[in-house]
Amino acid sequence: MIAPSFPSRRLILLLVAVAMMAAAVTVAMDGVPYEPIYHIRPPKNWVNDPNGPYRDPVTGKVHLYMQYNPNGPLWGDIAWYHVTSEDYVKWTRPESPVAVWADRWYDKWGAYSGTMMNNNYSEPVMVYTCTEPENIQRQCIANPPKSDLHGKRTLDTLVKSPLNVIMSEDMIPGIVATENFRDPTEWSQNSANAEPRLTAREKA
Template sequence: MQIKHHNDHHRTAYHFQAPSNWMNDPNGLVQWKGNYHLFYQYHPHGPLPGKIHWGHAMSSDLLHWTHLPIALSPTDGGPDEDGCWSGCMVNDHGTPTIIYSGNAHGRQLPCIATSADDDLLTWQKYTGNPVLPDWPAELDIVEFRDHCVWQESEMWYQVIGSGIKGVGGTALLYRSPDLLQWEYLQPLCVGNKAESGTMWECPDFFPLGDKHVLTVSSIPDGLVYYFIGTYQNFTFTPESQGVLDGSRHFYAPQSIRDDQGRRLMFGWLREGRDDTDLQLAGWAGAMSLPRILSLQPGATLGIEPAPEIAQLRRDHHAVEPRTITGHQTVIEQLFTNALEIMLDIDSQAATSCGLALQDSAYPEESIYISLQGSGLSIEAKNGSAKLEREQYPLTPGRHTLHIFLDGSVLEIFIDASACLTERFYHSAPRQLNLSLFANGGEATLHQLDVWEMASIWR
């Protein structure tokens, strides 16, 4: 249960969050013995980054989560004494096994831990950690951390996030017969520093349809890039690429193939506040909604919210299709900041059109979701007069926006093929009004459905 911060309206009702303090990357995502397990980077002693542990939560339905004891903690004098950093979990012939980056004295090297209980509550670290003593000596790399591990036949493979100086971000490929002894093969893929950054964190590599997908979190860009292509002879050749979320608030995603055969992904939603505000709040970070990835015709990426989220819908508000001119208030007196909105709108001749959320008790605060000539934009104006902006390129015309407003999170799925996320920090909702607008001409509303959402916390 989330008790400590239950009066904080900036916390979320249906996005996963730690009970308190700092959280970041999703780790060890797995479906085990019928339950989903979400591990995550966690600092149990404060709302700012510190000596990182692995937090842990479990869910039977991908909606409601039970907070469990910390799974991994740094070991004094060990190869992870300064932090148990990001990694993944695999099933090693019935033994749940975590591969994570142990941080010690500024170096991150792969470490192993195993569990023997069905709820994955207790973990035993391998006494021979780290299982790799160093990175490839022949490469002039910038960093070396974060792990994606899979099995082919009887061999294990992993990619480790890195970057080659002067070249670009890199995913380094290794193989092992037993998860303990690793042989370096070659770079799986090397990027261009001008296009995708100098360092690739949190690589995730997986088959999707008849292609493979590599996602990487880029330094210094702060964006998550995806590449779709072919994997052959230990080399991944990208054929197309894009941005997984148009915002720098979404970072370090991890995915699994669940029992339904879906490619299921969570990402870390970064805060948009400074350290002073985080200290006052006592917490930081949230997870994205679970996203389902698919391969679409033309080898493009499909991205949609997991359908389970619809189970949280409560009071429903619908607006009939219409022509939009000017500013039209269509729904009034929503006393919640946990909403799901489905908007199907055609900008037609309008220079801009979209949806506005404003609270009659705080007229200086607003959220505008606009379709303009340059694309989709989000403008969230806080009471302090600070204006947050995010933008995603789109061609003018008809688009479907699947919008999730939850506490201080705004997560938008665009035409089931892209996402844009914003963080904002408004006053407590009193009377939220929803309006449609069209400037410089008419727009056409095809669908507007709004649901008030239930909390996932029992």
């Protein structure tokens, strides 16, 4: 018969210390228990997939966007939530933190994940997966209004391009799964000649 093994006293003390440290860092400054202090999140509702971050070359401010349901705690009605930081540690929510809503025919099912990049004029542009009913996924863009770019550069609100949709399934030879054609990002073949190219993945 094999005698049962018990954790050593040193291991028990280590586990207790780790538990105490975990408890210490799960009480936020506002006193809400079990709230991660350094985790970025909205005050309520569903959140997933960070998009960005994007450092504004003019202001130096970091802009982080994320997938967000403005209407409830479960996944759905996906929009883009926005926070900013000067140091990647302390984050600020704008007064109206939803930068992009799912409100057009081509993204009624959600403004899914994407990225922020600079266009050929060194201006920020959001590239995202616009999803219409029946989960048809295509790629769209949105930009800060000129008044913001030449003003405070808050990047709080992004205006969808009248050219949307910019990449659809009929532009991609051989695509078979329009319900998994998403997550566009920037790619350059030659870093010495960094002309941006747009790519999106199709899940196998």
